[in-house]
Amino acid sequence: MNEKLLLKYTGAAPRYTSYPTAPHFGPQVNCDIYARWLGELRDDATISLYLHIPYCDRLCWFCACHTKQTLRYDPITTYLVALKAEIAAVAARVPKAARVTAIHWGGGSPTMLKPEDMIGLMDCLRQAFTIASDAEISVEMDPNDLDEARYDALAAIGLTRASLGVQDFDPTVQKAINRIQTFEQTRSVVEAVRARGVQSVNCDVLYGLPHQTLASLERTVLDILSLDPDRIALFGYAHVPWMKKHQTMIPDAALPDVRQRFAQMARASEMLIAEGYEAIGIDHFAKPADALAVAARTGTLRRNFQGYTDDAADALIGMGASSIGQLPQGYVQNMPATGEYQRAVEAGGLAAVRGIELSDDDRLRADVIERIMCDFGFDFRSLRERFGDIAEAVVAEAGHYARHNLDGICLADGDGFHLTEAGKPFARSVAAVFDRYLDTGVGRHSIAV
Known part of the structure; x- marks a missing residue:
């Protein structure tokens, strides 16, 4: 890589999972406007649902998601009451004939939910919305949360895509980011979901992590390849301690510089392509038969708050604290703080606090x-x-x-x-x-x- 280009074009820039980007959302989009937008969806609209579970039983220091640590389940139980109330309120405003074609549970750690709560949450969705028989149902998973009962519950809700965050398997890197997760744990998750009929598995790998080297990343990529995932996301660690205070636990001096980051990205990409994965956009890889690779080849690839997708739904409706929705009229975001989110839902069913109407x-x-x-x-x-x-x-x-x-x-x-x-x-x-x-x-x- 030409070092002059590298230094010139690697300044700060948005990830562009939306445009305009979230910092430009404002209070002009509120619950009343959001309710009107939902009601203006076409009767035959297709909808993608995102549910945010903002809890983890440990806080990973690299994470930039809206989440909080809890070792008690009571806050999750209370939160689920509000989430189900928001589901009902949103569904009441959406045309009855609108059809849900995709559901994604993110977090946080959705796999912290008890098995009966996973099933109860999906039952709530099925009662509220018309869900297509071939809808994709994907869940972000933390191997440290999972057990046989949760695997069975995931199968019961109709899981079609398992999403596993790996980051790096090197023990030194894991300690530095407070994310202890062995390769054996990860392999057991892949085997368990596949044994229950899940056809698609994707893994997230990060480069640019503290104490990460080219050699440690190469070992991680080889381990990931041995799991034979259908998709792999290769993300650059976003160090934003001014926005996420827990990232101050990661010392700047431990982070690779821009040259090292680029070398890590380039080497991991080279390894994945050599194994037959197709490069998708700037940071995804997929097997040639995967729907994401097909979308990239046919010019139908999309980009939203989950990254690259083949989801062609007319609207993405986000539910839960901090979740963002994308409707034909514009973007809308819920209250980020869980307590305030719950109070907003209790008061009126919706919790939108900001967004932007598109010109x-x-x-x-x-x-x-x-x-x-x-x-x-x-x-x-x-x-x-x-x-x-x-x-x-x-x-x-x-x-x-x-x-x-x-x-x-x-x-x-x-x-x-x-x-x-x-x-x-x-x-x-x-x-x-x-x-x-x-x-x-x-x-x-x-x-x-």
Whole structure:
């Protein structure tokens, strides 16, 4: 890698799981507006549901999710009462004929739930919504939580995709991030869910962790490959201690520098591709027959708050504290604090506290940024067909940027704009060129590699 390019294009940039990004959400989107948006969904709309379980029995120091540690189950029991009430309130506002095509449980650690609560929560969803018979049901799993009864409960709810966070199997790295999880534990989870008929397993691996080396990451990747997962996410650790105070437990001096991070990313990617996985966007890999790889090849890959997806639903509805939804009209986020979330639900059923309504320019730029993040470029004709005259501004910006970029990371011609092979690792930085909100000074972001 050209070190000049690396240093130039690895400044802070959003991950672009939405546009506009979450720091630009505001209180102008409240429960009343959210309720109206839900009611305006088409009768034949397809819906993806996200349920947030904001509890863990240990706090991983690398984590940037909205979660809290608890060793008692009482807070979870109370929280589930509110979550079920929100499910009922949302379902009452959504057209009855709308169909749920995907359900994702995230956290936190959804696998902290007792088996009977897992089944009860899914029963609540099935009673509230019309769920497609082939809906994808995915759950984020912590191997330290799981036992035979929970595996059976996951099978009972219809689990189709198991999502395992691994990070790194090296003991020194695990100690530094407070995430002790052996390879044997992880392998037992994969074997247990597959024995119960789960067809798809994905694993998350992190690079850029404290005390992580090229050698330790290589060993972790080899261990992951031995599990034969269908998808692998290779994320760069986002060190944001100004936003997540527990990350101050990780000393800056223990973190790899940008050159080491890039070398780790490049080596892990090389190993995965050599084993037959296809690269998906900037940080995912999938077997060629996996739906994510098919979507990438056919130009239907999407990007949302869960990262890369083949989910083509008309709306993503987030439920639970801090969860974010994406509807045709815009984005909406629930109250992050669990206590305030519960009180809001008790008072009115919904807990939306901020969001943003999309302008035509927002929709245009959201499309451009999503295509850069998914396809490393975008087509001018398609943009003009879908957005009309307002597309000309972005077409002009793309041409201007490409003409004046002397580093060879992108090209533009009469047909479109695309990143070169040298530019693909810097997709986040290039996408930021089309972000009209970024220079407002709102929000701080992790480095772009």
